[in-house]
Amino acid sequence: MSVQSPISSVNDFVVRFANVNGSGSASANELFARSILRHGVPVSPRNIFPSNIQGLPTWYEVRVTEDGHLGARGGVDMMVAMNPQTWDKDVASIEPGGYLFYDSTKPMPSSKFREDITVIGVPLTAITNSTYTDPRQRQLFKNIIYLGALCALLDLDPKLVEQLIGEQYKGKEKLLSSNVHALHLGRDWALQNLKCPLGLRVKKSDKVGDRIFVEGNSAAALGAVYGGATVCAWYPITPSSSVAEAFTSHCKKYRHDPETGKAKYAIVQGEDELASIGIVIGASWNGARAFTATSGPGISLMTEFIGLSYFAEIPAVIMNIQRAGPSTGMPTRTQQCDVIACAYASHGDTKHVLLFPEDPAEAFEFAAAAFDLAERLQTTIFLMLDLDIGMNHRLCRPLKWDDAKQYDRGKVMTAEMLEEGRDFGRYLDVDGDGIPYRTYPGTHPTKGSYFTRGTSRDRYARYSEEGAVYADNMQRLVRKFETAQDMVPRPLQANAAKPTKYGVIYFGSTSPAMDEAIGILEARGHQLDRMRIRAFPFHSSVASFIADHDFVYVVEQNRDAQLRQLIVNENGIDPVRLVPILHYDGTPITARFIAGAIGDHQDHLKVTPLRKAVT
């Protein structure tokens, strides 16, 4: 083991920070990630945090990746071990030849280290305590001091870090200079006492381009602002709360009347998820664009209303930031485990539209589009994010908006149309697409009013328990869902370099890991055509993609292969043709996992056919 040489890598390694929740490390760690971006080198950071406010272990992982692989990689090349609670596990997780950075103020017994790694001790507490007296300052600046030391060790340009600190504390000179001071304390100590830089280092590059660095929840909230949402009702739940909080802060900036200062939005923190979705449905019924953001347990609570939205045909947008279930599950861990729960939410025969963004840029686009779809289709639209996209900064293409775009408010009969004598039947399929016209309350004194209800009714919205009337309505809802198929974002397909009999289907946050895995698999000699599903109901190309291949892997982050089930169920596919590749331990899926699972399966297929062996 001792002959293991230290890992040497430029712009391609993983640093993990092990911290204590609530110690103020998050902003220093994010600063670290951002400074590498400023070197033109892509990074992909991930928060691994407990369901806790203060005291429990939390980790922040930064994948430095010149090649732009934004999925989690797995493994740690350098551990910044700041949490004694998790020391043993943290040290054990370092790759052979990796590095351990720790606070050497208190001596550690040699049994606490490994021989196959490089140990870097910096007396952080000693440096901090000799400089600061205030306990809170000591805690916060200790984080900046280790950042300074890492600057020296990884060869970061201190000017770029200073520039970032300058932007962060613009107008707060005292904080700015004290942070810069702390940075140099750490950097100078490392330069004077350690051999810098290490084998791991950052070198300036140009691989970031015009990409932006943003959390999916914030981008989705911005999509709601651009998409014209005026009513937001929500109930706090991890990992979705930051959607509503971001919507609030975006609205404060961009949604106040310049003359009166009044708000062109209404945000209500509901007493629970039932009230939140009720408010959304009431507002949408009355012609406003409204949404809620929640996670699995909230979806469970909302299901009665979701059925009402489906049956009474009321628009609603629900952003579901998925976390590991069932029940309370792992509230701070990621999964794609609500596919079935959302697709068929509520009692009775129901089906709902799901959108699967792969990153914050798509979260922004799909969030805005969700309001058009909800009003056009007069039903609930689910925006299916997950914790991995929602609560981590992700490098993605810049957000775009076409100023010529007009909102699609769907089929709304106006007072003028009613005056012209247009026949208004709230559930009348006038265009053959299953979508009826609606009127907003208060439209006309004598025409166009109707009684909305969750009970069965006829085409003119009159209460009816007649079987034929009920069935007629249910069949129209199926037609409407078929119409939706061509309105939702289509799947994207990428073919392998060489013709292949095998395909892979994936969706959402699996995207970057899948892209990377394709490269690994190609290197192993496996060719795969790819299809990224972006919405349910499935476009017809999903069935033809499956038909075009001998079999197709379906990669997803849940135990029960939920997307695969949905494809089998909705498209009548022979389940044998769809091979599930499932990752569901709550950590983000990695390229290593996908390539390993698919590669092993493919290798087994390469067994020499029996006939040949005999002859």
Next chain:
Amino acid sequence: MPGLVPGIHDFLSPGQDVVGRDKPGHDVAGSAGAVMTYIAKPKFHHPGLKKNELGYTHRDYEGKISTLCAGCGHDSITASIIEACYELSIEPHRVAKISGIGCSSKTPDYFLGNSHGFNSVHGRMPSVLTGANLANRDLIYLGVSGDGDSASIGFGQFAHSIRRAVNMTYIVENNGVYGLTKGQFSATADRGSKSKKGVTNTDNAIDLVAIALQLGATFVARSFSGDKTQLVPLIAAAIRHKGASFIDVISPCIAFNNHAGSTKSFDYVREHNDAVNRLDVLVGRDPISVDYAPGTVQVVEQHDGSRLALRKLDADYDPHDRLGAMTFLQKHAAKGQIVTGLLYVDPDAEDLHTHLDTVETPLNTLDEQALCPGSAVLDKINASLR
């Protein structure tokens, strides 16, 4: 409304089947085998019907024919709502009627036939109404609920809509019993009262009026479906009140809760009704023409200019004293009395829109010009994320 002639109903489209009920009663529980649809009202009416200021007659405020039991207290409340809206000369289509599930929640189909109605989810009327109100602050919001809907499954939503000061008139048609499912106690049934089957209720009752007072409702009243002269002006005043108005209307269930031993029967409520005041609602600038004996009338001017003339029946009762009202209610409840009348009013109330500081223009009319920050702003946002 220019160009429109009010007064003629046309609920019945030509060629549409009208299927009546096969028997009176509760068509959810008792409808097995029967085909239920709806009953429209005949469109003929007396040509000489009186018209209100806007030229509407009573009939313009009516809806479909009630499918509740003959003699149901709820139908009297429906009639009172119609009367109040007529008296106030409200444009019928500018009211949004929202309800939950239950007998009471069916009634919005039986009044204001030209208004949009929403028979939503059990116990969830308050949230649906809150959302609707946020979308368009210009309509009048009438929430109709029952004691099962508001005191049990929807107790939380009732409470939170009140504490959020949603501008609405929230009417609970309170009969202390689940009618549609045939006579189970509701949470407002008094402890010690007997069900039709002879079971004694051992649970304590929820007094929604007391809760509404505690949670800051700015208009709180209780009335009795059998007393239209008291109820109609209360509904009218509540509609004109800007803020959360709550009216608990004791409304006996003729089928399941009108027997001896019930504390929500016609006889019991009549015997124990303790009205603290009588109300006249005065809209417009006309001087008060009714001849009141000196010292017996208290005039309250509401935010919208309407005036409430309160004829005091209890000389010491002060409807501006929230704490006093709470104490008064408790004392009288302990004596088995049902206190009715306008129990509390704050004429300077605020509402949720005030608290959220929303624009005067209804949110549902704002377009992309008003709502979308545009690509130039987005470019700046992108730049800040690098």
